[in-house]
Amino acid sequence: MGTIDIMRDIVENPQRIIEDWKSDGKKVVGHRCLYVPEEIIHAAGMLPYPTFGTPEPITKADSYFQPCVCEFIRNLFDLGLDRKFDFLDSLILCNTCDGVRHLKSMWSTYIDSVPCYIINNPQKMYDESGFKFYRHELEMFKGMMEDLSGNKITDESLRKSIELFDETRRLLKELYMLRKRDVPPISGSEALIVSMASMLMPKEKANPLLRQLIDEVKTREIENADGPRILITGSIIDNPALIQLVEDMGGVVVVDDLCSSMKYFWYETKPNPDPMDAIVKFNLERAVCACMHPSQQRFDYLKELAREFKVDGIIYFLIKYCHTFTYESPTYQEKLEEETPTLTLEVDHSLSGLGQLRTRVQAFIEML
Amino acid sequence: MTIEATTPGKETFTPGRFGLKASEEIFMATFAYYAGLKAAKEEGRPVIWAYGVTPREIFHAVDAPVFYLEHVPFLLGFQQIGSHYMQIAEEHGFSKDVCTSHRCFIGCGLGSEQEREPILEGMFVEPDLIIAGNYPCMSESKAFLCIADRYDCPYYFIDTPINTWGKDPPDYAIEYFEGQLKGALDFMGEHGFNLDWDKLKETVRLSKQILLLFKEIDELRKAIPAPMSSMDGLVTALLLIQVLPPSTVITLYEKVLKEVKERVEKKEGALEEEKLRLMFFGVPPTFNMGVLDSVEKYGAVFAKSLLECAQGGMFDPSGIESFMDPEKPLESIAYRTLVDLINPTSEAMVNYMVGAVKDFNIDGVVAVVKRSCGLIPPYLRQIKDAVYKETGVPTTIFDLDGLDTRDYDDVTTRINLESFIETLLASKRR
Numbered sequence: 043m044g045t046i047d048i049m050r051d052i053v054e055n056p057q058r059i060i061e062d063w064k065s066d067g068k069k070v071v072g073h074r075c076l077y078v079p080e081e082i083i084h085a086a087g088m089l090p091y092p093t094f095g096t097p098e099p100i101t102k103a104d105s106y107f108q109p110c111v112c113e114f115i116r117n118l119f120d121l122g123l124d125r126k127f128d129f130l131d132s133l134i135l136c137n138t139c140d141g142v143r144h145l146k147s148m149w150s151t152y153i154d155s156v157p158c159y160i161i162n163n164p165q166k167m168y169d170e171s172g173f174k175f176y177r178h179e180l181e182m183f184k185g186m187m188e189d190l191s192g193n194k195i196t197d198e199s200l201r202k203s204i205e206l207f208d209e210t211r212r213l214l215k216e217l218y219m220l221r222k223r224d225v226p227p228i229s230g231s232e233a234l235i236v237s238m239a240s241m242l243m244p245k246e247k248a249n250p251l252l253r254q255l256i257d258e259v260k261t262r263e264i265e266n267a268d269g270p271r272i273l274i275t276g277s278i279i280d281n282p283a284l285i286q287l288v289e290d291m292g293g294v295v296v297v298d299d300l301c302s303s304m305k306y307f308w309y310e311t312k313p314n315p316d317p318m319d320a321i322v323k324f325n326l327e328r329a330v331c332a333c334m335h336p337s338q339q340r341f342d343y344l345k346e347l348a349r350e351f352k353v354d355g356i357i358y359f360l361i362k363y364c365h366t367f368t369y370e371s372p373t374y375q376e377k378l379e380e381e382t383p384t385l386t387l388e389v390d391h392s393l394s395g396l397g398q399l400r401t402r403v404q405a406f407i408e409m410l
Numbered sequence: 411m412t413i414e415a416t417t418p419g420k421e422t423f424t425p426g427r428f429g430l431k432a433s434e435e436i437f438m439a440t441f442a443y444y445a446g447l448k449a450a451k452e453e454g455r456p457v458i459w460a461y462g463v464t465p466r467e468i469f470h471a472v473d474a475p476v477f478y479l480e481h482v483p484f485l486l487g488f489q490q491i492g493s494h495y496m497q498i499a500e501e502h503g504f505s506k507d508v509c510t511s512h513r514c515f516i517g518c519g520l521g522s523e524q525e526r527e528p529i530l531e532g533m534f535v536e537p538d539l540i541i542a543g544n545y546p547c548m549s550e551s552k553a554f555l556c557i558a559d560r561y562d563c564p565y566y567f568i569d570t571p572i573n574t575w576g577k578d579p580p581d582y583a584i585e586y587f588e589g590q591l592k593g594a595l596d597f598m599g600e601h602g603f604n605l606d607w608d609k610l611k612e613t614v615r616l617s618k619q620i621l622l623l624f625k626e627i628d629e630l631r632k633a634i635p636a637p638m639s640s641m642d643g644l645v646t647a648l649l650l651i652q653v654l655p656p657s658t659v660i661t662l663y664e665k666v667l668k669e670v671k672e673r674v675e676k677k678e679g680a681l682e683e684e685k686l687r688l689m690f691f692g693v694p695p696t697f698n699m700g701v702l703d704s705v706e707k708y709g710a711v712f713a714k715s716l717l718e719c720a721q722g723g724m725f726d727p728s729g730i731e732s733f734m735d736p737e738k739p740l741e742s743i744a745y746r747t748l749v750d751l752i753n754p755t756s757e758a759m760v761n762y763m764v765g766a767v768k769d770f771n772i773d774g775v776v777a778v779v780k781r782s783c784g785l786i787p788p789y790l791r792q793i794k795d796a797v798y799k800e801t802g803v804p805t806t807i808f809d810l811d812g813l814d815t816r817d818y819d820d821v822t823t824r825i826n827l828e829s830f831i832e833t834l835l836a837s838k839r840r
Binding site: 160178335370388 | 505509548549585589590781782785807
């Protein structure tokens with residue numbers, strides 16, 4: 043079994059990671075979204091576990107949330123109601139959209155098997171008062187993680203966790219940089235699998251696997267790499283089927299700027315004598331989410347990615363009712379199109395209506 | 411007075427009915443305020459576009475003319491022309507998932523002069539500065555980006571933390587939001603709007619007076635029969651989100667108070683014989699407020715609506731005395747904003763709804779879902795369950811976008827309302 047297959051197996055069967063981790067009596071803390079500092083959870087001796095959804099249709103959650111609430115949020119709530127997250131010792135959310143804000147209230151009201159907490163992260167970057175505010179919030183969160191784990195988080199343990207997670211980020215970035223080649227060594231759908239597996243796994247295990255993978259693919263070339271090079275952006279796509287669809291239509295996905303991939307690892311923590319300050323700045327100096335202000339950094343970052351990876355076309359996937367990304371999309375489309383043809387597509391998280399999408403993607407790729 | 415649909419060819423619905431003379435004055439003063447912005451612009455004064463619940467005190471303190479954007483969809487809604495502007499926004503690439511209120515003002519901003527109908531043209535002014543925010547909903551925060559681009563405007567963003575602390579936000583949260591307000595004041599200062607600190611204090615003092623008047627009016631609305639119609643309630647609340655001079659607002663509220671007091675003393679209500687008291691939660695059909703009056707044939711009245719509060723003062727009024735301190739103006743505004751009921755998360759709102767249902771003797775709650783809203787639909791079930799559990803009062807929930815006539819179905823709306831009322835009446839008879 044190749045390394046990519048091992049990682050695919052992890053994404054398809056994440057419960058094995060959980061069982062393995064829990065067999066030592068250690069705790070697992072679920073989280074969503076990217077502004078939950080995993081390093082603090084890890085420094086307390088617990089496994090940070092990113093909660094992904096499933097492609098199955100929503101059942102129970104639809105009687106709690108109106109259908110106009112983001113499908114991803116409803117999907118997570120559905121899994122919670124079905125007690126599929128009962129292995130979590132806590133669920134940590136952060137302030138990234140209205141859906142997540144209300145998920146906190148709804149979860150705390152209707153799902154008592156997993157306690158839920160929300161970190162109040164600011165949405166303004168590079169703001170000194172925001173750093174101070176967020177530091178307070180993170181100190182509270184740190185105390186909570188210490189109480190939950192029974193372990194004291196020291197500066198030293200936090201530094202080690204930061205270094206470990208940065209190593210994962212560096213390795214994933216190194217792998218992704220290989221996709222700049224004229225013929226990339228891994229496909230877009232494989233890249234998403236690798237990212238998601240690395241996010242799910244304990245980093246102590248993910249990092250050696252990533253090193254192994256980088257060695258393995260250095261001389262590899264994907265087949266059918268003659269098509270237009272595509273950058274995919276958007277919020278959360280946690281199923282490779284959508285990327286696979288683009289590739290099936292002849293696109294070569296060379297960049298995927300998603301919450302489940304590049305947004306997670308593209309930036310590293312900057313050195314700082316105070317590890318808590320390092321985390322504060324890491325989160326408030328990177329524009330990975332549409333909730334953050336100002337937006338210019340994310341525009342520039344996407345444009346730069348398109349240039350660096352010699353992209354021919356951009357596809358902006360919008361999860362239905364994902365408001366923050368939806369609001370930005372017309373402005374983004376206009377700006378990105380100054381240099382690169384861009385297609386915006388609304389998609390259901392459950393991936394229903396793939397047939398119709400296929401037609402639109404095909405037309406776009408044929409046009410490039 | 412009735413409001414007539416003014417656009418030929420547009421489908422007309424039943425306008426709401428004013429019960430109070432003061433409401434008419436408020437309505438006129440509101441339009442006059444926006445018309446006045448044009449004069450300010452012509453005098454060469456820069457105009458600020460701001461999100462709907464930006465604390466108005468900061469604008470009074472720098473004497474700035476402000477176009478409160480979320481107010482506009484309501485005013486255009488009353489005239490049944492808001493959808494035209496939503497369509498312009500859609501033609502510029504905005505999805506129908508984007509809030510109709512935001513789509514409406516985006517369309518106003520992006521549309522050409524020729525696309526503006528006379529009513530909008532009468533009050534439309536191009537922005538010179540923009541103040542955006544992420545409160546009460548996060549969608550708000552990016553709704554201004556395209557406008558800033560279109561008019562090449564300096565842009566300031568006010569970040570409002572969500573309320574995870576209940577009625578006691580910690581000092582660091584208040585300090586943070588104070589800092590955001592100071593930042594906005596500095597930003598305006600850089601563009602010629604100088605802060606008058608004494609005026610800020612005075613404005614906070616007057617704000618406190620306004621809020622106390624609002625609270626007193628609200629208290630009177632607990633009376634049976636209900637002294638105010640749905641339209642009165644909505645229009646009265648509009649004052650809280652615009653920047654009419656505070657002294658004007660006080661005068662208008664004093665008039666409302668006087669009229670409502672007289673009605674309560676005379677036991678005069680919107681209805682002669684009140685059989686059911688309803689509460690409305692969500693955005694009402696601005697273009698067809700009459701549908702809310704139509705429940706009167708059953709002896710039902712909307713005795714309370716949460717929209718009044720959603721329009722900019724959605725806090726639990728019980729604490730006004732202690733938290734609005736003119737000597738600490740920014741701190742007072744920060745506190746008020748952080749504990750505002752509409753500031754997520756939803757616990758405070760749920761508690762308030764339960765209390766209001768009890769205090770206003772409500773028999774049934776009508777909650778509507780505006781599908782493009784990210785703020786309210788997520789917690790309607792929570793409200794329904796809490797209200798029923800604590801008071802035994804039922805809540806009906808149905809789709810109704812109160813700003814977009816294109817998605818409005820009058821027959822279904824009436825059926826939804828009437829079947830709920832009939833059930834409530836049947837239950838009362840048992």
